[in-house]
Structures are given as structure tokens and as C-alpha cells.
């Protein structure tokens with residue numbers, strides 16, 4: 195757009211108006227500040243008043259003139275009133291009382307100045323004696339000059355007072371009877387005025403400039419402070435801002451007030467950043483911040499706590515308020531985002547803790563909500579967890595497990611147990627599933643459900659997984675050739691570089707044919723749909739390794755994966771076979787899966803078989819294989835070998851299938 199001359203003039207005009215207004219406002223502030231500081235220092239006023247009263251009383255007494263007595267009384271009255279007002283009235287920041295004080299001060303100052311000048315003038319005109327006249331003159335001019343310095347903050351008051359002191363004396367000098375002396379006095383008095391005016395105005399300017407620059411630095415310091423506490427990406431408070439605001443909230447909080455802290459973490463934000471770049475990531479964070487701000491109550495505090503974490507602190511009346519707010523926020527954050535025409539979805543895990551219920555101080559509140567968030571994440575993400583004291587105990591145990599797991603492998607505390615998978619027609623063992631066990635010297639036997647997730651989180655699963663595969667392959671190599679080994683694989687293991695090679699090496703070292711290894715994977719492996727998984731499965735399948743879909747029915751049960759990858763087996767989760775939720779519906783599901791398996795030439799394994807009735811039921815529904823306590827629990831390698839040996843000798847060591 196072209197800027198016309200007219201526009202420029204208007205802009206300059208407006209700018210000047212603005213500058214003038216600003217400088218007017220500044221002068222006003224400077225004046226107020228200076229006037230206010232004058233009132234808060236009444237000592238000099240009191241000294242001046244005592245001097246004035248004593249000098250004029252002496253003058254009145256020496257002269258014996260009634261007019262000087264009256265003038266002295268008037269002066270005493272004004273002086274006492276001024277000092278009292280200065281001591282008694284204190285200015286505030288509203289400006290109204292400052293303005294009132296100013297008027298009182300001005301009336302007092304002008305009357306005092308005029309009275310002191312007038313007393314001196316009367317003494318001169320009536321020739322009351324040189325000594326007294328000198329006393330009064332010294333007092334009057336001393337006051338007039340002194341007041342110019344003292345009141346430089348308000349040049350009108352300063353110079354007005356000087357004029358009121360000097361004017362009566364000037365008049366007396368004009369009427370005086372000693373021409374040369376009085377002429378000299380007149381010149382002195384007249385010149386005194388511009389001299390003092392220049393001094394006063396200079397002092398005023400210096401004062402004003404230094405106040406203005408002090409104000410400017412204070413303003414700048416305030417701006418810097420705000421900047422240091424703000425997150426540049428979202429405009430929300432950052433960690434420093436959060437600390438500051440929380441300290442503030444805590445200081446104001448009353449004992450019966452309930453505070454809730456929501457600690458949120460975006461799920462899979464790192465992927466957005468890695469795949470779409472940081473600019474898109476930043477924009478996404480901005481949009482999340484916006485949605486959050488819209489959902490939370492107006493006086494809630496929101497901060498971005500580094501990376502993709504947000505914290506909201508708000509007052510609540512009941513726990514139910516938190517549930518409602520958590521639901522709203524999650525729903526809002528889960529809605530898709532559009533950045534650069536890219537549709538992005540993120541989830542949000544949330545930990546919630548309450549004060550005073552879960553925490554006594556700020557530290558505890560943060561710890562509790564952080565812990566609750568951690569639980570929300572390990573429970574499958576995109577959910578909200580309230581803090582419970584059990585979480586603290588769990589965390590302690592987890593931390594211990596985490597610390598001891600690595601060493602446990604070296605200390606031989608881990609071993610592999612084997613659970614048979616049985617042919618439901620013949621009752622013969624077809625496969626053993628390798629299941630890891632940890633015999634902890636103090637804690638006793640630890641369940642894999644407890645330490646495998648820790649191993650996954652800490653990355654130990656890679657070392658552990660390799661060790662398990664190697665041990666399992668070694669054991670299997672001792673068994674008859676038609677018996678295979680099934681090993682559970684964690685998604686993380688597969689994603690580690692060289693994962694397929696590691697497994698092939700373990701097979702080679704154990705001299706086990708790849709076709710005797712079955713890898714059990716769960717659907718969570720396919721959730722992020724990366725190429726790595728496909729390549730891993732392809733590479734091992736081409737060498738003869740087989741794959742089984744584990745825990746089928748508990749996840750997404752997407753038939754897409756079964757179609758896309760070369761699975762040889764589907765393991766129907768034990769919740770469909772035994773356990774409380776197994777019912778007619780699950781029978782229908784098992785039947786459907788079994789039928790599909792038969793058509794695709796896959797084995798269908800029923801997990802968790804505990805009774806003969808279940809054996810019959812799953813076999814009738816079409817399952818070909820079975821696994822469960824009915825046949826055998828997981829046993830050590832020598833017992834597995836013994837089971838196989840007995841079977842080969844003709845007496846079936848397992849319970850019957852028919």
C-alpha cells in the first residue's frame with residue numbers, strides 16, 4: 195500500500211500528539227512524585243516554621259507594633275497548620291488525596307511566604323531598628339531562596355513563593371529613605387528572581403529526567419521479567435512462570451480450598467516433530483494451547499512444561515469437576531488438527547492430583563500428578579488417571595525392579611520355563627512356549643507381567659529378549675525334530691537395529707532349524723504401521739521362521755494384519771476360553787476365528803484351558819491346538835524334556851484330551 199503525503203502528515207501529527215500527551219503525563223507523574231516526597235519530609239518545613247515564628251515574634255516584641263503582633267500570630271497559625279498537615283496527611287497512589295494535599299500545601303505555602311515577606315517589609319517601612327530588620331530580611335530571603343531548592347519539583351510553588359516573599363520587601367525598598375542602599379537592595383532583589391528561576395528550572399529538569407529514566411528502566415525490567423516467564427511458542431507460562439504463579443496461588447490458598455493439578459502429555463507428539471518437522475510441531479502446540487485455554491475455567495493457570503507437556507491448575511469444588519474437565523479437555527485435544535493442509539491427530543494422557551487430598555504442598559502435588567500421568571501412559575495412553583497412594587508403592591517397586599533387572603540376567607536369577615501347546619486331536623505336544631521367570635532372592639518369584647513392561651520401558655528388553663531367544667533355541671535343539679519352540683517378542687525388540695540378524699544368529703549358535711522357531715507377537719506391534727515391522731517379518735519368514743498372532747481378541751483384532759502378514763497361528767486370548775468373561779458370545783467369536791483359520795490353513799490355539807470341558811468346547815468350536823494349566827503349567831527345561839521323553843515312550847504324560 196502506498197502511503198500518501200496526507201497520511202504521513204496525519205501520522206506525524208498523531209505521533210506528536212502522542213509524544214506530547216506522553217510527556218504531559220510524564221510531567222504530571224514527576225510532579226506528583228516530587229510533591230509527594232515533599233510532604234513525606236516535614237522536618238525542613240518545621241525548622242523553617244520555628245525560625246519564622248521566633249524571628250517575627252522578636253521583631254514584633256522589639257517594635258511593640260500591634261500590626262506586627264497580628265502578623266506574627268497569623269504566621270504562627272499558618273506555620274503550625276502546615277507542619278500538622280504535612281505530618282498528619284499521607285498521600286496515596288490514587289492521586290485524589292495527593293491533589294487535595296497539593297491544594298492545602300499551596301495555600302499554606304503562598305500565605306506563609308507572603309506573611310514572612312510582609313513582616314519584613316513592615317519592619318523596614320517603620321524603621322524598627324537595623325538589627326531586627328537584618329534578622330527579618332535574612333529570615334525572609336533565606337526562606338525564599340531555600341524554598342526554591344526544596345520545591346524544585348513544582349516550579350510554580352517554588353517561584354510563586356519567592357515572588358510573594360520578595361514583592362512586599364521590594365515595595366518597602368521603593369518607599370525607603372536611603373536611596374543608594376535601597377536602590378542596591380532593589381537591584382539585588384530583582385536579579386535574585388531570574389537567578390533562582392534558572393536554578394529551580396534546572397534542578398526540576400534534572401529531577402524529571404532522572405525519574406523518567408528510572409521509570410523507563412523499571413518498565414523494561416518488568417517487560418524482561420514477563421518475557422522470562424513466558425513460553426515463546428504458545429504464549430502460555432513456561433516453567434519459570436509456572437513456579438512463580440504457583441507460589442502465588444499457594445500463598446493465597448485457604449485451607450478449605452480444593453486445588454486440582456492436571457498434568458498432560460501429548461501422545462505421539464515426537465512423531466509429528468520427527469516426520470513433519472519442528473515448524474509444524476510448534477504450530478500444533480500453539481493450537482493445543484488455544485484449545486486448552488478455551489476449555490479450562492477463566493481463572494485457571496495454564497503452563498507449557500517443556501516439550502509436549504502442559505499443566506493446568508485450577509480451583510475445584512468436587513472431584514467430579516475434575517472428571518468433567520478432564521473429559522472436556524481430552525475430547526477437545528483429540529479432535530484433528532490441520533497444519534499446512536496436513537491432518538494431524540494426537541492423543542493426550544493426563545494425570546490428576548488434588549490438594550489437600552493427595553498432597554500437602556506444591557512439591558507433593560506435582561509429584562502426585564506426575565505419577566498419575568505416568569500411570570495413564572503405561573495403561574495405554576490417551577486416558578486420564580487420578581492419583582492414588584498405590585501408585586507411590588508401585589513406583590517404588592518399579593524403581594527397584596528397574597535397578598535390579600540388568601544385574602539379574604548376569605546373576606542367573608532369570609530362567610526360562612516351558613509350557614506345552616497340545617494338539618487337541620491327538621493330545622501330543624507340538625510346541626513349547628518359552629516364558630521367562632525371575633526368581634528374586636528377596637522378593638521371591640516375580641511375574642513377567644510385572645518386569646517385562648519395565649524392561650520395555652528401560653530398553654533392557656533388547657538384551658533380555660536376545661538372551662531368552664538364545665536360551666529357548668538351545669533347549670529346543672535338544673528336543674525331537676517335530677517339536678517347535680514359541681518365543682514372545684516385544685515390539686521394541688523388533689524395532690532395534692539388527693533385530694532379525696540377532697535372532698538368526700541365536701538359531702545358528704543353537705544349531706536350530708529356523709522352521710522350528712515361532713515368534714509370538716501382539717497387535718500393538720502394528721500400531722505405528724512402520725516399514726521396519728514388515729521388513730523384520732519378511733526377512734525371518736523367508737528363512738522359515740513362523741509367526742503367531744498372540745492374545746487375539748484383546749486388541750483391535752484387525753483381520754487386516756492377519757491378511758497382510760504371513761501368520762501361521764492365531765492364539766485366541768484366554769479371556770475367551772476361561773475366566774469370568776468367557777460366555778456364549780466368546781464361543782461365537784472363537785468359532786468364527788477357528789473357521790477363518792481353517793480356511794487360511796492356520797492353526798488356532800485356545801489359550802488358558804483349565805478344565806476338560808473347556809478342552810471339549812474349544813475343540814468343538816474348531817480350535818486345533820490348546821494351551822493351559824489343564825495340560826501343564828510352564829515347567830523348567832529338564833521337565834519339558836522329560837514330558838517329551840515319556841510321550842515318545844508311548845505313555846502320554848499329559849491329561850487326556852478326550
Ligand code: C2E
Pocket residue numbers: 613628629630641642643646659662682683684714744745768772801802803804821822823824828
Ligand atoms: P502370554 O504370552 O499370553 O503368555 C501366556 C501367559 O498365560 C503365561 O503367563 C502363562 O503362564 C499363562 N497361562 C498359561 N496357561 C494358563 C491357564 O490355564 N490359566 C491362566 N490363568 N493363565 C495361564 P506368564 O508366564 O505370567 O506371562 C505373562 C505374559 O508375560 C505373557 O503372556 C507374555 O506377554 C509376557 N512374557 C512372558 N515371557 C515373556 C518373554 O520371554 N518375552 C516377552 N517379551 N514377554 C514375555
Ligand code: CA
Pocket residue numbers: 627682714744
Ligand atoms: Ca505368548
Ligand code: CA
Pocket residue numbers: 744745765767768801
Ligand atoms: Ca497369549
